[in-house]
Structure formats: structure tokens, C-alpha cells
Amino acid sequence: MSAEQCFTLDGRRVPFQDGQTLMAAALDAGVYIPHLCFNPEFAPHGSCRVCLVQVNGRVQAACTTPAAAGLTVQSEIEELREMRRGILQMLFVEGNHVCPACEKSGACQLQAVAYYVGMQTPHYKHFYPRRPVDASHPEAVIDFNRCILCELCVRASRDVDGKNVFAVQGRGIQARLVVNTPSGQLGATPFSIHDKAAQVCPTGTILTKHRGYETPIGQRLYDRKPISVVGDVAQLPESRGGRRHD
Amino acid sequence: MSHLETAARPDYLCRIAIDPLSRVEGHGKVTLLTDKDHRIRQARLHIVEFRGFEKFIQGRPYWEVPVVVERLCGICPVSHHLAAAKAVDQLVGARELTPTAEKIRRLMHYGQTLQSHAVHFFHLASPDFLFDFDDPAAHRNVGGVMTDYPDIARQGVRLRKYGQEVIRVTAGKRIHGTGAIPGGVNKALTLQERNYLLADLDLMIQWGRGILKLVKQAYQLNPGYFTYFATIRSNYLSLARADGALDLYHGGLRARNERGEILFDKLDYRRYSQVIREQVKPWSYMKFPFIHSLGSEQGWYRVGPLARINNCDFIPTPLAEEERREFMALGDGQPVHMTLAYHWARMIELLHATEAIKELLLDPDIFGEERVVRGEMAREGIGVIEAPRGTLFHHYRINEDGLIEKANLIVSTTNNNQAMNESIRQVAERYLDGKELTEPLLNQIEVAVRAYDPCLSCATHALGRMPLIVELVEEGSGAVVNSLARDVDGTVRNEMGLPPEGASSV
Numbered sequence: 054m055s056a057e058q059c060f061t062l063d064g065r066r067v068p069f070q071d072g073q074t075l076m077a078a079a080l081d082a083g084v085y086i087p088h089l090c091f092n093p094e095f096a097p098h099g100s101c102r103v104c105l106v107q108v109n110g111r112v113q114a115a116c117t118t119p120a121a122a123g124l125t126v127q128s129e130i131e132e133l134r135e136m137r138r139g140i141l142q143m144l145f146v147e148g149n150h151v152c153p154a155c156e157k158s159g160a161c162q163l164q165a166v167a168y169y170v171g172m173q174t175p176h177y178k179h180f181y182p183r184r185p186v187d188a189s190h191p192e193a194v195i196d197f198n199r200c201i202l203c204e205l206c207v208r209a210s211r212d213v214d215g216k217n218v219f220a221v222q223g224r225g226i227q228a229r230l231v232v233n234t235p236s237g238q239l240g241a242t243p244f245s246i247h248d249k250a251a252q253v254c255p256t257g258t259i260l261t262k263h264r265g266y267e268t269p270i271g272q273r274l275y276d277r278k279p280i281s282v283v284g285d286v287a288q289l290p291e292s293r294g295g296r297r298h299d
Numbered sequence: 300m301s302h303l304e305t306a307a308r309p310d311y312l313c314r315i316a317i318d319p320l321s322r323v324e325g326h327g328k329v330t331l332l333t334d335k336d337h338r339i340r341q342a343r344l345h346i347v348e349f350r351g352f353e354k355f356i357q358g359r360p361y362w363e364v365p366v367v368v369e370r371l372c373g374i375c376p377v378s379h380h381l382a383a384a385k386a387v388d389q390l391v392g393a394r395e396l397t398p399t400a401e402k403i404r405r406l407m408h409y410g411q412t413l414q415s416h417a418v419h420f421f422h423l424a425s426p427d428f429l430f431d432f433d434d435p436a437a438h439r440n441v442g443g444v445m446t447d448y449p450d451i452a453r454q455g456v457r458l459r460k461y462g463q464e465v466i467r468v469t470a471g472k473r474i475h476g477t478g479a480i481p482g483g484v485n486k487a488l489t490l491q492e493r494n495y496l497l498a499d500l501d502l503m504i505q506w507g508r509g510i511l512k513l514v515k516q517a518y519q520l521n522p523g524y525f526t527y528f529a530t531i532r533s534n535y536l537s538l539a540r541a542d543g544a545l546d547l548y549h550g551g552l553r554a555r556n557e558r559g560e561i562l563f564d565k566l567d568y569r570r571y572s573q574v575i576r577e578q579v580k581p582w583s584y585m586k587f588p589f590i591h592s593l594g595s596e597q598g599w600y601r602v603g604p605l606a607r608i609n610n611c612d613f614i615p616t617p618l619a620e621e622e623r624r625e626f627m628a629l630g631d632g633q634p635v636h637m638t639l640a641y642h643w644a645r646m647i648e649l650l651h652a653t654e655a656i657k658e659l660l661l662d663p664d665i666f667g668e669e670r671v672v673r674g675e676m677a678r679e680g681i682g683v684i685e686a687p688r689g690t691l692f693h694h695y696r697i698n699e700d701g702l703i704e705k706a707n708l709i710v711s712t713t714n715n716n717q718a719m720n721e722s723i724r725q726v727a728e729r730y731l732d733g734k735e736l737t738e739p740l741l742n743q744i745e746v747a748v749r750a751y752d753p754c755l756s757c758a759t760h761a762l763g764r765m766p767l768i769v770e771l772v773e774e775g776s777g778a779v780v781n782s783l784a785r786d787v788d789g790t791v792r793n794e795m796g797l798p799p800e801g802a803s804s805v
Binding site for chain 1: 358359360362363366367370391470471472475476477478480481485486700701702
């Protein structure tokens with residue numbers, strides 16, 4: 054029997070299996086590294102950069118960096134926390150994230166990560182983009198104001214649902230989530246509220262229609278415990294039977 | 300309508316502004332135009348805020364609305380939350396809520412009425428009762444009350460806190476909760492929560508009775524002042540239960556004229572636009588609603604505690620009903636028109652709220668599992684509620700996708716717009732006319748406005764912050780000749796460097 058392979062994460066030995074990323078191994082070990090575009094059920098995307106860690110002194114995304122024996126990884130250090138706060142602040146000012154009135158508040162991954170990294174204010178000037186809500190579908194609404202371009206819905210619809218309902222159009226600062234139909238309306242697609250794509254949004258962009266605020270304040274996912282305890286770090290790890298959609 | 304609304308030749312008059320008004324909710328100002336003999340020629344209350352809620356909720360999903368529009372206010376958000384929820388109930392076809400949902404919402408609303416009335420009476424208005432007009436401004440505030448009457452101040456704080464706790468338990472947060480959802484509520488009470496709220500309730504009821512004694516003592520000490528200060532005869536509008544009872548959550552629209560005769564009754568509030576119209580005047584951002592059948596000159600009305608107590612036939616809780624009877628005896632068969640009686644009526648409602656909360660807490664329906672009903676969707680919904688400051692209308696229309704297409708909100712203070720203007724004109728004419736204006740005299744204008752507990756927002760509640768600027772303006776050129784300012788600490792100073800007596804020339 055070969056010896057267990059490990060790397061150190063903030064001084065703690067984290068075992069990993071061949072082919073695992075730093076993020077996957079950390080989650081398996083119950084160690085939280087902040088993330089948004091990463092979802093344990095999907096292949097790493099590496100786009101949000103919230104999971105930045107220092108690997109032997111170099112800053113890299115934990116979700117895309119393969120684990121290797123002997124690596125020294127640092128996550129919970131002030132330098133990285135400040136970078137993460139900056140990324141979160143830019144995400145917040147890019148869209149229209151009105152947490153006080155948002156029905157996803159208290160169960161929103163974006164909000165929970167912002168709390169976790171200690172973001173107190175948006176800091177930057179708001180863009181205030183004008184993005185109309187698409188309520189053309191009978192079961193769902195899309196509030197594009199809250200999209201952070203993690204592409205989880207794009208990947209889920211394409212790779213799991215087999216419907217290819219969503220896409221990202223444009224480049225750089227012009228990039229935006231669109232619905233893959235000539236009209237651009239969700240109502241013109243075969244999308245269903247039961248699709249995987251409807252379940253994966255880390256913000257309040259894709260929501261069930263006609264319902265909201267049904268979970269009382271105090272009982273929502275992140276009301277009592279931080280995301281580092283009750284987020285996907287608490288879910289069944291891949292090594293113990295969790296599903297993954299590559 | 301008073302002749303002081305518009306002066307014939309304003310260019311030849313001195314303009315005095317009380318800006319901002321203090322110890323009211325938000326930003327407003329009063330302007331007075333006086334001639335060289337200090338005679339009042341024009342008096343107006345201006346609301347200088349613009350909120351824009353009706354516009355920016357357009358295009359948003361309808362189920363968001365109760366949680367968005369409650370941000371209109373930090374003092375009485377529950378009123379907006381519930382008025383919007385009642386409108387949204389109609390959009391989702393919820394014709395009748397489950398007993399649990401209705402009672403939880405009522406509990407939330409009475410908690411809100413209790414805390415809002417307590418804030419107004421103790422924190423904002425009690426200095427007007429407990430201290431003289433010429434009491435130093437730095438002392439004539441809740442800080443002075445805390446120093447001179449610590450027991451009264453403590454009761455005020457505790458009563459407000461209790462109301463806030465009722466809101467927290469039913470809505471999840473003390474301010475801006477999420478309790479009411481389309482067709483019902485998102486939580487019932489647990490036995491533990493019920494027992495927690497019951498623990499202090501008898502003390503709150505006792506204090507509620509004690510405050511009424513205080514108000515009655517103030518009346519008995521100076522009945523002439525109560526009777527005439529800012530008093531105007533008006534129509535009254537409120538909701539009332541089908542049997543004529545006071546009901547702050549639901550009922551039909553009832554209006555009485557100044558003699559107490561019913562103008563309309565049991566009117567389905569979804570037909571409000573048939574009886575209420577709004578007039579726009581070029582000098583104010585706030586509209587002037589009036590009863591359509593009487594016209595804008597005669598049809599203006601008052602809402603709020605005084606209107607509700609005048610309008611109802613009885614209060615369905617015993618202690619408050621006993622107080623109502625004593626109060627109504629002042630009118631000798633007619634409505635009580637004394638503007639300062641708003642405070643008295645408000646405290647009767649505070650007592651009623653404590654009693655109503657007790658009834659609800661002892662009702663097993665508040666533990667129920669059935670919390671939401673839905674039916675056939677509709678495109679239009681109108682919710683009306685008796686907010687602490689008066690009748691509140693929320694009217695929404697949605698498109699076929701469920702997004703808000705149009706919204707119309709008539710907030711309580713808007714209903715009292717003309718009445719507040721009439722009251723300050725009465726005070727200006729009766730107490731200020733022909734006199735050299737001083738800070739204590741100007742304070743009387745504020746006392747008149749404050750009786751209505753106008754909700755212009757919640758920014759000016761801080762201790763002792765009663766800034767005033769009185770300017771003497773040269774005829775024709777409009778140049779400021781002299782200026783008298785009162786700072787946030789109550790210090791009165793002359794901004795033009797003239798001796799304090801300069802105030803007498805204003």
C-alpha cells in the first residue's frame with residue numbers, strides 16, 4: 054500500500070488522489086476555499102478567480118491547479134483576502150445587486166462569500182447597468198442584473214440538460230449572459246424549472262416564478278452559519294460518491 | 300380652505316422659512332410670508348422629498364414588491380409591507396387568507412402600530428406636552444424628557460422595543476422583514492415565541508393606560524389650549540370593520556363630514572379611485588387628495604388616529620373602548636376636531652394595540668400550519684391598510700409576465716396634506732400674526748405639524764437637532780437682509796452679525 058499523498062494548506066496536511074485539484078482535495082478534507090464559479094458537480098472553470106491561493110509562493114486558482122505532493126498552499130492570509138475582497142467588490146458594482154430586497158438574500162453564494170471575505174462596502178463606483186428582467190417563461194424569471202458570468206447555467210444546460218439554453222455573448226467588459234434563441238427570450242426555449250441549469254446559479258439570477266421569500270429570515274442557508282461550514286464544503290465529497298458532470 | 304394659502308402680492312412680502320421641520324419623519328419645510336407689520340399673508344407646508352418608488356419598481360416581479368416598497372420608511376415599514384402584500388394577494392387570487400396568515404399579519408401590524416405610536420409620542424411629541432413653548436430648545440427634546448422624567452422616557456423606550464420584538468418574531472427582522480408573502484405568511488409562531496411575547500405584555504398594557512392619564516392631565520391643565528391650538532374642522536377618512544369597529548388591518552372605507560355625518564361607508568377599498576381624487580399644486584411635491592363628491596375646496600379630509608377614533612362606532616377591546624367613550628364625549632355627539640387630540644387618539648390606539656396583541660397571542664390559530672393560499676392570477680391588485688399615520692393605498696398593475704407595469708401609492712401623510720397646511724395657517728393667524736417672530740413662536744408651527752406625525756421619512760429624529768433659519772428678504776430684489784439661525788444644539792445666532800434683537804425685524 055502506497056503512502057498517502059499530501060500537500061499542506063495553511064499548515065494543515067491535506068490528502069489527495071491522483072488527478073484531483075487543490076480545491077477538490079480541500080473540499081474532500083472539509084477545508085473551505087472561497088469560490089463562486091466552481092461547483093463540485095462540474096469541471097473547473099477558473100473564471101471568477103475568487104479561489105486564488107498561493108502555491109509555493111505563486112498566486113494560482115485552486116480550482117484549476119492540480120494537487121501535488123509536497124506543495125505548500127496558503128489560502129487564509131490577508132494578502133489573498135484583500136484580493137478576494139477586491140474581486141467581490143468588482144462583481145458587486147458590475148451588476149445591480151440589491152441584497153436588502155433580493156429574494157436570494159440569506160441563501161446567496163455571492164453574498165455569503167462576500168461576508169466570508171469581510172467585504173463591508175462595494176468600494177468602487179457602481180456601473181448601474183440597465184438589464185431588464187426576462188419573465189417570459191411560465192416557470193422561471195431571469196434577473197440579468199445579478200449575473201456574475203460564472204457560466205454554471207451555461208454548462209449545466211449544455212452538459213447535463215442537453216438543451217444549450219444559455220450562452221455568453223461579447224468579450225471583456227461587454228460580456229453578458231444571453232438566452233440562445235433568436236428572440237433572446239427564455240419563454241421561447243425548452244428550459245424547465247426542473248433543469249439542472251435552474252439549480253446551479255450562485256446568485257439570484259435564475260429564480261422560480263411567482264414565489265419568493267418563503268424561507269423565513271433566520272432559517273435561510275447562510276443565516277446561522279457561514280458558507281465555510283454549510284456551503285458545498287458540507288456536501289458529500291466526490292471521493293465518497295458525490296456526482297460530477299464533466 | 301384658509302385664505303392664507305396664496306398671498307395676493309408675494310413679491311412685496313418677507314419670506315420666513317422653517318427648514319427643515321424638526322422632530323417629524325424626514326424633510327419638510329414651512330414658509331411664511333409676512334408684510335411690514337408682521338401680518339401673516341401666506342403659510343405653506345412643503346414636502347421637499349422625492350422618492351420615485353412608483354417608477355423604479357416598474358419591470359420588477361410582483362412578488363418582490365412587499366419587500367421592496369417597505370424600504371419607503373424605517374419607522375413604519377410594516378405598513379407598506381402589508382399594504383403591498385394585500386395587493387399582491389389579489390394578484391395571486393388569494394381571496395381569503397388562512398386564519399393563521401391573517402392573524403400573524405395582524406400581530407405584525409399591531410406590533411408596528413405600538414412601536415410607531417410609542418416613538419412618536421415619547422421621542423418626538425412628549426417635549427411639547429411636558430415643556431413650555433419657551434423652554435430652551437436644547438432642553439425641549441427627548442434628552443430633556445430623559446433628564447426630567449426618566450420613568451416616562453424609560454416606558455417609551457420599552458414600549459417601542461416591545462413592538463419591535465413583535466415585528467421581529469413575525470417578520471424575521473425588526474425593520475424590513477419578509478413575513479408577508481403572496482397569499483399568506485412565511486412563518487407561524489412557536490409556543491416559545493408566544494410565551495416570550497406574553498411575558499411583558501401586561502406591563503405594556505399597564506403603561507398604555509398610564510400614558511393616557513398623562514395626556515388627559517395635560518388636557519385638564521390647559522383645556523383652552525388643547526381646544527383651539529391648530530384646530531380645524533374637517534372631514535375624516537379611515538377603514539372601518541363591517542360592524543363599525545376600529546380595525547387597523549382590514550375593512551371598508553368610511554368617511555364622515557365635519558358634523559359626523561356618514562359620507563360613504565363599507566366601500567370596497569378597491570374602488571378608492573371612485574371617491575378619492577388627487578390635486579396637484581405647483582408649490583408642493585406632495586399631492587392634495589380630496590373626496591371627489593365634495594370637490595377640492597371642501598373635500599379635503601384628515602386620516603390617522605383622530606380620524607379613526609372619530610370614524611369608528613366602537614373599539615373591540617375593552618380598555619381602549621372605555622377610553623374612546625371618554626374621548627368622544629369631548630365632541631358632544633360630533634367629531635373631535637382638536638388637532639392636538641391626535642396625540643390623545645394615538646395613545647388610545649396604542650392601548651388598543653397592546654390589547655389586540657394579547658388577544659392574538661392567546662389565539663391558537665397563530666401556531667397553524669396552513670399559511671398560504673393561491674388562486675387564479677389577476678392583473679390588478681389594490682391593498683389598503685390603516686398605517687399608524689393613516690389610510691395607506693397601494694395599487695399595482697402587472698403585465699402578462701408578472702412584472703409591475705404601473706404602481707400608485709397614496710401614503711398616509713399625503714392624505715393629511717391639506718389638513719396640515721390648514722393647521723399651520725390657523726396657528727400662524729392666531730398666534731404669530733402681527734408679532735415679532737422668535738424661535739418659540741416658530742416652534743408652535745412645528746407643534747401643529749408634529750401633531751399629525753407626518754412621515755416625510757425618518758432622517759430628523761436625532762436628539763435636539765432642530766435647526767431653523769429665518770431670513771429677512773428685501774422686497775423686490777430678494778436679497779437676504781438679515782438671518783436668524785438655530786443650530787443643532789439649540790443655540791440661536793444671528794448669521795448677519797447683527798445683534799439678536801435683529802430677529803425682531805424679521
